[in-house]
Amino acid sequence: MSDTTRRNPMLMMGKSAAITFYLTFALFPLYWLLKIALTPDRLIFTEGTNLAPSEITFSNFTSVLFKTDFLSYFGNSLIVSLGTAAVTTVIAAGAGYAFSRFHFSGKKIIIAVMLITQMFPLLMIIAPIYKIIASFGLLNSLSSLIIVYTAFNIPFATFLMQSFFDGIPRDLEEAAMMEGCTRFQALRKVVIPLTLPGLGATLGFVFTAAWSELLFALMLISKNDTMTFPVGLLTFVSKFSVDWGQMMAAGVLALIPSCLFFIFIQRYLVQGLTSGAVKG
Amino acid sequence: MARMEIKNLMKRYGQTEVMRDINLDIKDGEFIVLVGPSGCGKSTLLRMIAGLEPISGGEFLIDGLRMNDMRPRDRDIAMVFQSYALYPHMDVERNMGFSMEIRGDDKIKRKQRVLEAAKVLGLENLLSRYPKELSGGQRQRVAMGRAIIRDPRAFLFDEPLSNLDASLRVEMRLEIARLHKRLGATMVYVTHDQVEALTLADRIVVLEGGNIQQVGSPLELYERPANRFVAQFIGSPTMNIIPVSPAKNGVTLANGTKISLSDMLDLNAAAELGIRPEHIDVLPYGTGDFDAESEVVEHLGSDTNLFVRVDGIGPLMVRVHGNVPNQPGDKIGLRFQLHNTHIFSADGQSLGQRITLAA
Numbered sequence: 001m002s003d004t005t006r007r008n009p010m011l012m013m014g015k016s017a018a019i020t021f022y023l024t025f026a027l028f029p030l031y032w033l034l035k036i037a038l039t040p041d042r043l044i045f046t047e048g049t050n051l052a053p054s055e056i057t058f059s060n061f062t063s064v065l066f067k068t069d070f071l072s073y074f075g076n077s078l079i080v081s082l083g084t085a086a087v088t089t090v091i092a093a094g095a096g097y098a099f100s101r102f103h104f105s106g107k108k109i110i111i112a113v114m115l116i117t118q119m120f121p122l123l124m125i126i127a128p129i130y131k132i133i134a135s136f137g138l139l140n141s142l143s144s145l146i147i148v149y150t151a152f153n154i155p156f157a158t159f160l161m162q163s164f165f166d167g168i169p170r171d172l173e174e175a176a177m178m179e180g181c182t183r184f185q186a187l188r189k190v191v192i193p194l195t196l197p198g199l200g201a202t203l204g205f206v207f208t209a210a211w212s213e214l215l216f217a218l219m220l221i222s223k224n225d226t227m228t229f230p231v232g233l234l235t236f237v238s239k240f241s242v243d244w245g246q247m248m249a250a251g252v253l254a255l256i257p258s259c260l261f262f263i264f265i266q267r268y269l270v271q272g273l274t275s276g277a278v279k280g
Numbered sequence: 281m282a283r284m285e286i287k288n289l290m291k292r293y294g295q296t297e298v299m300r301d302i303n304l305d306i307k308d309g310e311f312i313v314l315v316g317p318s319g320c321g322k323s324t325l326l327r328m329i330a331g332l333e334p335i336s337g338g339e340f341l342i343d344g345l346r347m348n349d350m351r352p353r354d355r356d357i358a359m360v361f362q363s364y365a366l367y368p369h370m371d372v373e374r375n376m377g378f379s380m381e382i383r384g385d386d387k388i389k390r391k392q393r394v395l396e397a398a399k400v401l402g403l404e405n406l407l408s409r410y411p412k413e414l415s416g417g418q419r420q421r422v423a424m425g426r427a428i429i430r431d432p433r434a435f436l437f438d439e440p441l442s443n444l445d446a447s448l449r450v451e452m453r454l455e456i457a458r459l460h461k462r463l464g465a466t467m468v469y470v471t472h473d474q475v476e477a478l479t480l481a482d483r484i485v486v487l488e489g490g491n492i493q494q495v496g497s498p499l500e501l502y503e504r505p506a507n508r509f510v511a512q513f514i515g516s517p518t519m520n521i522i523p524v525s526p527a528k529n530g531v532t533l534a535n536g537t538k539i540s541l542s543d544m545l546d547l548n549a550a551a552e553l554g555i556r557p558e559h560i561d562v563l564p565y566g567t568g569d570f571d572a573e574s575e576v577v578e579h580l581g582s583d584t585n586l587f588v589r590v591d592g593i594g595p596l597m598v599r600v601h602g603n604v605p606n607q608p609g610d611k612i613g614l615r616f617q618l619h620n621t622h623i624f625s626a627d628g629q630s631l632g633q634r635i636t637l638a639a
């Protein structure tokens with residue numbers, strides 16, 4: 001590292017500038033979210049585009065938490081997202097392992113079909129999905145969302161998991177089997193520990209996708225007590241006005257679980273876990 | 281301890297047959313080395329013995345017991361992988377003790393065995409390191425340690441030394457030889473390295489294109505190669521091959537020189553003569569069987585390699601013991617050591633060689 005700094009300070013400065021620019025660009029909306037959430041209602045329009053509000057208030061947060069159904073939406077979202085992430089990851093890990101390690105007839109077809117499911121615009125299949133869910137009597141239930149989200153996330157999650165399994169040398173499993181493991185033991189003792197980064201990434205990806213999904217939640221849920229957070233957010237838009245302050249406060253709160261989740265899994269996302277397995 | 285029998289073994293990947301009709305009897309405690317060019321099926325054969333690759337045809341038995349459908353874990357064979365295959369999430373101690381951990385041996389016994397093995401391999405100070413914190417040679421030793429810790433019936437090695445530097449290779453080679461002596465276990469060893477093969481093996485198996493070309497002791501293969509392929513594959517530098525035509529009681533080289541091999545049988549099919557560089561004598565100009573001009577001279581210290589050109593025959597390589605004063609451009613005479621001359625038919629089969637008949 002220090003070698004490159006010494007060799008080319010211009011390059012390092014350029015890099016820092018690029019990173020700073022990117023971060024500003026990516027984080028600015030979040031800052032704006034926070035800023036509006038903290039701005040008192042009466043100042044929102046008068047101070048419009050000022051970078052910082054002249055006064056700060058937490059009233060938006062307190063009213064969101066205690067005067068609206070926000071906590072219930074939040075809880076629903078948590079159940080749906082965690083449920084989806086867990087179910088999807090388990091299934092995707094199994095499927096990804098099979099794709100990575102076994103040859104079986106129909107493998108190519110299954111992969112092709114999974115790819116095709118990713119090509120349809122969601123809008124096209126909303127109506128049939130609605131009919132199917134309705135005929136099972138699952139409308140307005142959280143489990144309907146878990147089922148639909150799982151179905152939609154599995155293909156991508158499977159490919160993701162497969163690529164992680166592909167990254168683990170087969171020799172490791174074979175060595176374990178030579179040393180007395182059954183295939184399942186080899187999986188549990190050698191492969192799974194090495195796939196933790198992959199499992200973490202998949203969990204994170206699916207969790208975030210489910211957390212912010214709006215379209216299906218809007219279609220399948222119409223009762224207030226099973227609404228998820230993105231749908232609930234729309235209740236801040238009334239016929240005549242939009243309650244910006246509360247909406248933004250709710251948005252800030254909604255970021256918390258995502259952040260916590262990533263802090264929790266980030267140690268599994270550290271790369272290089274397999275280094276040293278094979279020579280080189 | 282294990283005696284292995286391989287009978288008519290065959291391997292197919294889909295439609296392609298990569299090994300056919302492999303027959304090999306490995307005696308208890310024998311050190312077998314598999315050699316052959318890349319892609320000839322060495323690893324495949326080893327993996328079929330290990331149970332990692334299904335057997336497409338034929339039989340494989342250990343101590344008379346059919347192994348074809350036996351899982352790797354039930355064969356009780358240890359394998360050292362070409363890639364070492366250390367578990368990256370376990371430290372050296374756990375890597376080495378893994379088989380005992382799986383078997384459910386108690387912790388104290390495990391620790392003790394690991395320590396013993398680590399001492400043999402000089403790893404006792406590295407037990408708490410992770411594989412990524414080890415050098416190539418250290419990883420290689422951990423891989424060996426993992427195999428020896430459990431007292432298996434047989435050991436399989438797939439080019440275990442191929443990534444080590446020269447001096448470490450020599451050291452590890454000796455280590456393996458010592459190990460074999462100490463344990464007396466059956467070992468099957470794959471290598472590309474001539475020296476490893478010749479020094480370690482009780483018997484060498486030469487494979488080519490999925491077929492066994494010859495099986496024999498290192499000396500047998502060197503002195504009595506069954507065909508041209510083996511003759512050229514074993515021995516370094518490579519044997520010279522010269523086209524010849526049959527003559528009365530001998531053969532004639534392309535430049536007209538007659539090599540008389542009176543007591544060799546049936547030379548009518550003779551098409552090529554093989555002679556190792558170390559079996560050509562260098563004589564003063566005009567006094568040999570024929571003359572040559574040296575083009576390149578390599579001084580290796582203990583030996584000298586002469587690359588010479590012979591009119592009507594082409595280039596030959598000659599190895600002379602010790603340092604000789606020859607310079608490029610020198611004219612010299614050459615003579616073949618007749619008892620080390622090999623004759624091959626047009627399809628590459630050996631027509632015998634004087635040493636076998638003279639003996």
Ligand SMILES: Nc1ncnc2c1ncn2[C@@H]1O[C@H](COP(=O)(O)OP(=O)(O)OP(=O)(O)O)[C@@H](O)[C@H]1O
Nearest residue numbers: 293296298316317318319320321322323324325472
């Ligand atoms: N999974 C596979 N599918 C199809 N062919 C294969 C497969 N694995 C190996 N082969 C073929 O089988 C033959 C033998 O391969 P193998 O790995 O045993 O060679 P090798 O002698 O160990 O070579 P090397 O010295 O390069 O390691 C090769 O021609 C290879 O292309």
Ligand SMILES: [Mg+2]
Nearest residue numbers: 322323324438
């Ligand atoms: Mg190989």
